[in-house]
Amino acid sequence: MRDPHPAPPPSPQVVSRRRALVDGTATTLAAARLLAPALFTGCSLGLPPRARTVKVGMLHSQTGPLGISATGLRDIELHAFERINAAGGLLGHRIEPRAPDPRSRIDLFVRKARELLDDEVACVFGCWTSASRKAVLPLFEEARKLLFYSVQYEGNESSKYVVYGGMVPNQQIVPALDWLMSPAGGEKKKIFLVGSDYVFPRTANYVTKKYLAGKPLAVVGEAYRPLGDRDFAAIVKQVQESEADCVLNTVNGTSNLGLFSALAAAGVDPEKLPVFSTSIAEEELRSLVPAQVRGHYALSCYFQSLDTPANRRWISEFRDEFGFDRVTDDPMEPDWCLVHLWKQAVEKAGSFETEAVRQAFRDGLSFAGPGGMVRLDPKTQHTSKFFRIGRIRGDRQFDVVHSSDAPLAPDPYPQIAFPGWSVDWTTDGITRGPEVKIDGDV
Amino acid sequence: MSIDDFFWLYDLPTHQLALLFVAVFVGFYWIGSILLRPLLRPVVKYTAGANDIVGYVLSCFCVFYGLLLGLIAVTAYQNVADAGANVTREAAALSALYEDASRYPEPYGQNLRWLLRDYTRYVIKYAWPLQQKGVMPEEGTIRAAAVHDQLLEFQPHTPAEQILHAEALRQFNHFLECRRMRLYSVTSSLPASMWFVMILGAVLNIAICWLFDMRFITQLVLGGILAAYLGTMMFLIFDMNQPFRGDVSIKPEAFEALYERMNEG
Numbered sequence: 001m002r003d004p005h006p007a008p009p010p011s012p013q014v015v016s017r018r019r020a021l022v023d024g025t026a027t028t029l030a031a032a033r034l035l036a037p038a039l040f041t042g043c044s045l046g047l048p049p050r051a052r053t054v055k056v057g058m059l060h061s062q063t064g065p066l067g068i069s070a071t072g073l074r075d076i077e078l079h080a081f082e083r084i085n086a087a088g089g090l091l092g093h094r095i096e097p098r099a100p101d102p103r104s105r106i107d108l109f110v111r112k113a114r115e116l117l118d119d120e121v122a123c124v125f126g127c128w129t130s131a132s133r134k135a136v137l138p139l140f141e142e143a144r145k146l147l148f149y150s151v152q153y154e155g156n157e158s159s160k161y162v163v164y165g166g167m168v169p170n171q172q173i174v175p176a177l178d179w180l181m182s183p184a185g186g187e188k189k190k191i192f193l194v195g196s197d198y199v200f201p202r203t204a205n206y207v208t209k210k211y212l213a214g215k216p217l218a219v220v221g222e223a224y225r226p227l228g229d230r231d232f233a234a235i236v237k238q239v240q241e242s243e244a245d246c247v248l249n250t251v252n253g254t255s256n257l258g259l260f261s262a263l264a265a266a267g268v269d270p271e272k273l274p275v276f277s278t279s280i281a282e283e284e285l286r287s288l289v290p291a292q293v294r295g296h297y298a299l300s301c302y303f304q305s306l307d308t309p310a311n312r313r314w315i316s317e318f319r320d321e322f323g324f325d326r327v328t329d330d331p332m333e334p335d336w337c338l339v340h341l342w343k344q345a346v347e348k349a350g351s352f353e354t355e356a357v358r359q360a361f362r363d364g365l366s367f368a369g370p371g372g373m374v375r376l377d378p379k380t381q382h383t384s385k386f387f388r389i390g391r392i393r394g395d396r397q398f399d400v401v402h403s404s405d406a407p408l409a410p411d412p413y414p415q416i417a418f419p420g421w422s423v424d425w426t427t428d429g430i431t432r433g434p435e436v437k438i439d440g441d442v
Numbered sequence: 443m444s445i446d447d448f449f450w451l452y453d454l455p456t457h458q459l460a461l462l463f464v465a466v467f468v469g470f471y472w473i474g475s476i477l478l479r480p481l482l483r484p485v486v487k488y489t490a491g492a493n494d495i496v497g498y499v500l501s502c503f504c505v506f507y508g509l510l511l512g513l514i515a516v517t518a519y520q521n522v523a524d525a526g527a528n529v530t531r532e533a534a535a536l537s538a539l540y541e542d543a544s545r546y547p548e549p550y551g552q553n554l555r556w557l558l559r560d561y562t563r564y565v566i567k568y569a570w571p572l573q574q575k576g577v578m579p580e581e582g583t584i585r586a587a588a589v590h591d592q593l594l595e596f597q598p599h600t601p602a603e604q605i606l607h608a609e610a611l612r613q614f615n616h617f618l619e620c621r622r623m624r625l626y627s628v629t630s631s632l633p634a635s636m637w638f639v640m641i642l643g644a645v646l647n648i649a650i651c652w653l654f655d656m657r658f659i660t661q662l663v664l665g666g667i668l669a670a671y672l673g674t675m676m677f678l679i680f681d682m683n684q685p686f687r688g689d690v691s692i693k694p695e696a697f698e699a700l701y702e703r704m705n706e707g
Contacts, residue, residue: 063588068553071560071588082567101584286556287549323559324705325552 054093054352056081057116059126059136064104065228065253069331070128072283073150074099075322076332077125080339082321090346104228104253106135117143122352123342125335129227129252130154130200137162144354148342150335152278152301154203155412156438158423158430161354163341163361164382165334165374167301169207170411173248175387176276176299177208179402180246181217190220192244194235194251194259194275197224199438201250204278206438208248210417220244225251230258236266239273249277256280260292270295276389281329285396293392301385302333302371303398314370327396328370337369337383341376362426373407379424382410449576449687451680456689460677467673468666471648475661479652486653496653503650507643511675514636518682525627525685526692532620533696535613536562539589540704542610547603550596555704557592561585562701570694573628573686586621590614631683640679644672 058077060070081095089095098116102108109127113136116124123146127133130153140147140161147159152166179185193208195201201224209219220242223235232251236259239247251259256277263275275296282304285293304315304327314336315328342357344365349356366375375384384407390398413421413433420433451459486492536558543554561582569579593614598604651665685692 062584063591067588067591075560099581099584101581101587286552289549322563323556326556 052093053096054090055096055098055119055121057113057119057121057124057126058097058099059102059109059113059116059124060099061104061128062099062101065255066104066128068287069253069279069281069283072327072329072332073125073128073335075326076318076328076336077339079318079321080336083317084339084343090343091350091352093352102132106131110135110139113139117145121145122346123148123354123357125150125338127151128331129198130157130203131198131227133162134199146342146354146357148335148338150338151331154200154207155414156203156418156421156436158380158412158425160358160381160425160429162381163338163376164380164410164412165338165341166331167385167387168382168410168412168414169204169417170414171301171385171387171408172278172299173204173208174211174414175404175408176248176389177211177215177217179389180276181215184402186245188217188246190218190242190244190246192220192239192242192247193222194232194239194247194249195222195224196227196229196250196252196255198227198252200252203438204250205248206436207414207417211414225255225258227252227255229255230261232259232262233265235259236262236268240266240268245273247273247275249275250279251277252279254287256284257288260288260296264289264292280392281331282327282396282398283329283332285392286327288396290394290396294394296392297401298330298390298392298398300330300388300390300398302328302330302369303388303390303400304328305390305397305400306371306388308370310368311370333369333371334374334383334385337367337374340367340369341365341374341383358425375407377410378426380410380412381425382412384409449684452574452576452684452687456681459681459688460674463677463680464670464673467644467648467669467676470645471651471665471669472662474648474652475658475665478649479661482649482652483655486655492653493655496650500647500650503647507647510643511640511679514632514640515675515679515682518632518679521627521630522682522685522692525624525630528620528623528627529692529694530696532617532624533700535617535620536697537700537703539610539613539617540700542606542613545606546596546610550592554589554592557585557589559701559704561589562697562704565697566694566701570686570697574691576629576684576687578625578628582621586618627685630685632679640676644676647672 058074060074061067062071062074078097081097084090085094098119098121100112100115102112109132113124113126117139124140125148127136127147127149128151133147133149133153134157136147137159141159145161147162148165149162150165152172153164153168155168155170180188180191191208191212193205195205205222212219221238221244223238225232225235232255249256249259256279277296277298280288280293280298281300304311318328319326344367345357345360346352348360348363348365351357361376361378361381364375364378366373368374372386377384386407387404388400389402390400393399412423418433418436420431422431423429424431451462454462486496489495540555540558543551543558545551546554564582564585569582572579593607593610596607598607648665648669651661651668654661654665681688681690
């Protein structure tokens with residue numbers, strides 16, 4: 001039987017399958033070799049090269065009573081990290097910020113700090129109140145990670161794993177008391193201490209009372225309200241009845257709204273009874289009523305109104321990024337300095353590892369911040385800084401009425417209040433003196 | 443292995459991704475032609491009019507498969523369009539809220555404006571790059587909560603303030619709705635079963651082509667063209683599958699324009 005579909009005779013024009021295969025493969029390979037570099041430029045296995053990253057935690061309340069103050073810290077840290085990233089990163093790593101919200105609650109500070117540490121962040125910048133710092137401190141000591149804390153605080157504490165960028169009493173409260181007793185400060189005779197009821201105001205006032213013992217400025221009263229509370233009418237009445245001629249205010253967060261409302265309602269004249277606040281800066285002033293705070297004072301290491309080229313440039317760069325009407329203030333400036341001191345230490349150590357970074361502190365690091373030169377003291381892991389007093393203006397800014405001649409060295413354990421106590425992290429760490437009862441008799 | 447394992451493909455520039463899809467489909471067809479065609483062809487080779495039969499089958503198959511691909515492509519495009527519209531609506535709601543905030547008495551007004559600006563900046567600088575990696579950004583929720591807190595802090599004292607506050611709260615709720623829908627779009631995509639049906643269809647389509655009895659070079663060229671188009675269609679659906687991923691994706695232009703306006707003072 002004949003095949004109904006006989007195979008056609010081979011023709012010289014028809015390309016054989018083998019020939020087609022060989023030619024096709026050769027052509028494909030040649031084309032691939034020619035085109036691949038142009039088509040897949042920058043690709044490695046089809047993927048663009050990814051930058052290495054290092055995670056850094058930012059533990060600041062973004063909501064709740066302290067949100068108003070602490071969001072400025074978050075933003076200045078973001079600003080610093082963005083600039084470092086734009087300049088090529090740190091040790092070839094892009095900084096990846098992680099910013100959970102502890103919502104001004106101590107229990108959440110602990111939980112979020114644990115989450116950050118579990119997430120293997122290189123270090124954490126954070127906390128506002130001393131209560132929050134003390135709550136998370138054991139976690140950092142256990143994880144052997146560094147916490148950078150930029151807010152002024154009461155001292156009487158030192159940890160190997162905390163770098164303190166804010167003022168301690170010998171850099172803020174003690175020079176303020178000296179100024180109040182001087183002719184420039186009006187030679188005040190009676191001072192009333194008002195605070196939020198937690199560790200910072202209690203300890204700061206303890207140091208104040210110890211320092212003023214036997215001095216011409218007498219403490220005529222002391223009163224506290226819970227953090228977040230706004231009912232200060234009774235306290236203001238107490239202040240007026242005490243015939244104090246100045247007030248030291250260690251109230252924190254939105255409670256200041258209540259305090260200054262009560263002062264204004266009671267007709268307190270700042271000329272006759274000025275309030276000297278430790279925790280009011282430009283960021284807080286945006287929530288306070290200007291008419292109620294004008295003429296009162298703040299104790300700080302930095303004011304936005306400082307008229308220096310470095311400060312003007314810093315403010316301008318921050319505003320370019322975060323908005324034309326944003327303000328800079330005391331904890332933001334130390335925070336900026338802390339980020340850069342950490343950067344210096346990491347670069348010096350060539351590593352993000354905690355111990356290597358701590359070793360880099362030993363050589364003494366310094367940074368020219370917007371408020372002046374800042375030096376990290378390797379013994380205390382605190383920073384030296386200028387002390388300044390600013391009078392609140394109607395435009396939510398300050399007139400700087402006093403400035404220290406040079407940066408003041410930090411002393412977390414002033415001997416007047418904590419005799420026998422000292423710290424040196426380059427040698428033995430903390431030397432303990434007798435236990436001090438903060439709420440006891442002075 | 444899931445469809446998520448292939449999401450690294452979104453990191454490729456569009457032209458490279460398209461080329462890769464075409465190359466994979468054509469390569470699959472050509473390799474199949476070389477290796478499988480000799481095995482499959484005897485099934486139909488000695489049947490009279492076999493090519494006609496294969497042609498009819500292919501035509502029928504292509505109608506159904508084409509319909510499926512077309513409908514899926516339309517759905518994917520609709521998803522992208524909806525996500526884009528949500529982004530625009532969110533930015534518009536934010537803009538309206540910003541306007542309302544400027545009518546609030548100080549310091550509430552300024553605080554609200556700062557918080558809204560902070561949210562907008564976060565969306566542009568941090569949320570969008572995360573969305574482009576297919577990650578749902580979480581910290582925007584914190585910023586939205588801060589705005590909400592600030593709104594609830596305000597106690598209106600006059601009828602005008604009451605109206606303004608009610609309108610701002612309504613606008614804020616609308617903004618939250620749009621924001622939530624944007625976040626859902628970040629991870630929404632075609633279900634894996636749909637991808638399975640599409641890929642199986644493409645393989646069967648190509649397999650039918652291997653059954654044709656024709657000159658080898660002709661088969662390579664004609665089948666290659668069909669495979670290239672199938673690859674292009676798959677690329678199109680894949681590219682639109684994730685509205686915020688890839689070169690051709692929704693961009694934060696609406697937020698950028700708003701942020702620029704917010705910073706004009």
